[in-house]
Amino acid sequence: MASYRAGYLAEDRTALEHALAEGRLRGLATTNALELGVDIAGLDAVVLAGFPGTVASFWQQAGRSGRRGQGALVVLVARDDPLDTYLVHHPAALLGKPVERVVIDPGNPYLLGPQLLCAAVELPLDQAEVRSMDAVAVAQGLVDDGLLRRRGDKYFPAPGVEPHAAVDIRGSIGGQIVIVESDTGRLLGSVDTGRAPTCVHPGAVYLHQGESYVVDSLDFEEGIAFVHAEDPGYATFAREITDITVSGPGERSVFGAVTLGLVPVTVTHQVIGYLRRLLNGEVIDFVELDMPEQVLPTTAVMYTITPDALASNGIDTPRIPGSLHAAEHAAIGLLPLMASCDRGDIGGISSAIGPEGLPSVFVYDGYPGGAGFAERGFRRARTWLGATAAAIEACECPSGCPSCVQSPKCGNGNDPLDKAGAVRVLRLVLAELVAEGR
Numbered sequence: 001m002a003s004y005r006a007g008y009l010a011e012d013r014t015a016l017e018h019a020l021a022e023g024r025l026r027g028l029a030t031t032n033a034l035e036l037g038v039d040i041a042g043l044d045a046v047v048l049a050g051f052p053g054t055v056a057s058f059w060q061q062a063g064r065s066g067r068r069g070q071g072a073l074v075v076l077v078a079r080d081d082p083l084d085t086y087l088v089h090h091p092a093a094l095l096g097k098p099v100e101r102v103v104i105d106p107g108n109p110y111l112l113g114p115q116l117l118c119a120a121v122e123l124p125l126d127q128a129e130v131r132s133m134d135a136v137a138v139a140q141g142l143v144d145d146g147l148l149r150r151r152g153d154k155y156f157p158a159p160g161v162e163p164h165a166a167v168d169i170r171g172s173i174g175g176q177i178v179i180v181e182s183d184t185g186r187l188l189g190s191v192d193t194g195r196a197p198t199c200v201h202p203g204a205v206y207l208h209q210g211e212s213y214v215v216d217s218l219d220f221e222e223g224i225a226f227v228h229a230e231d232p233g234y235a236t237f238a239r240e241i242t243d244i245t246v247s248g249p250g251e252r253s254v255f256g257a258v259t260l261g262l263v264p265v266t267v268t269h270q271v272i273g274y275l276r277r278l279l280n281g282e283v284i285d286f287v288e289l290d291m292p293e294q295v296l297p298t299t300a301v302m303y304t305i306t307p308d309a310l311a312s313n314g315i316d317t318p319r320i321p322g323s324l325h326a327a328e329h330a331a332i333g334l335l336p337l338m339a340s341c342d343r344g345d346i347g348g349i350s351s352a353i354g355p356e357g358l359p360s361v362f363v364y365d366g367y368p369g370g371a372g373f374a375e376r377g378f379r380r381a382r383t384w385l386g387a388t389a390a391a392i393e394a395c396e397c398p399s400g401c402p403s404c405v406q407s408p409k410c411g412n413g414n415d416p417l418d419k420a421g422a423v424r425v426l427r428l429v430l431a432e433l434v435a436e437g438r
Helices: 010-021 055-062 082-089 109-122 127-132 136-144 307-312 317-337 373-379 381-394 419-435
Strands: 002-004 028-030 045-049 073-077 148-151 154-157 176-181 187-192 205-208 211-219 224-229 234-246 251-255 258-278 283-288 294-305 346-351 360-365
Touching (some): 136 148, 205 234, 251 419, 258 373, 258 419, 317 381, 360 373, 381 419
Antiparallel strands (some): 148 154, 251 258, 258 283
């Protein structure tokens, strides 16, 4: 057995693929890096560690076995999270459902700009092409930044511009951080800049092909993290704080005591430290860090509820933070039912006193400019939040667990959480939507 992920060096990935195809390896423990783009026939079984996030990914991963016409075994081992819990109780939502419609915002300037620049390097763009893509403002921004030059009705790249390497096929924006062993200078792999503060912050334990390393330093300007080989006997878990501001009016509708909206937001993340935890789960200590903030302009689906409506539904002031927090977690877990994403593509934040002074819940796209996931939740809010409430109610735990309202991504350590309050919040929102004919 061996491990495999996209961040490994190309030659390491190729060697693993050949060893698996030739039978020298009996199996691989892999991320979704083997989902597409690698043709390895002859596999007999696929074991999925949890639902991969979309029906399309599920069938693509399951289809890795049985490609020579022989029998095949596919096993889905459900994880402790809301979506897997829902699918275990509603298997037709997976096995009887067509693959999702692809959600994309082709006008997102953070995505369109780099693609326009790459296209212009390959063949100069004319004004008619740019207008047909509704990209005049984006092209002008590239001109203003000195990356494109306009001559007549054509756009040409500036001399020396080579943009292709900076465009990530996985959609991440901001480049890569390479991971280098300090003692030997050996390149171990890479991680995208957005994930680096939580994965390779100073002091983090980093695993590479079963070997343990500890991060010595992380330099964003140089795009490099130095590590040394060490097995300290513990794992590290980053803790971060998140803030959100609404940056425009967006699209909003009022339903009695509830306001539902699709709004532009600016999300600020900052890793403030990390837990050191023994393999038995015991926490050793918390180590503080001074990491730079990361700013994400994106799109969010949000709802606010008046305090009076919450109080009349049995949620008094002390219960509001935990109730909203639990509802937010569960909603993030169930949004992949509505959109072609997984919970790693989205984030959320809740507050008893939100940006507009009201109890608020936000679920946002984890990509600059938005990716369309939040919009799908907004358009199908009643179905989405109804499935979320049903998933929480179906869980038999007394006060909240990973199968309903706890989240492995939570930067606050899943505190506070109020499972019963989350159901009341969601049922209140749904009742208002139904009453107003949403």
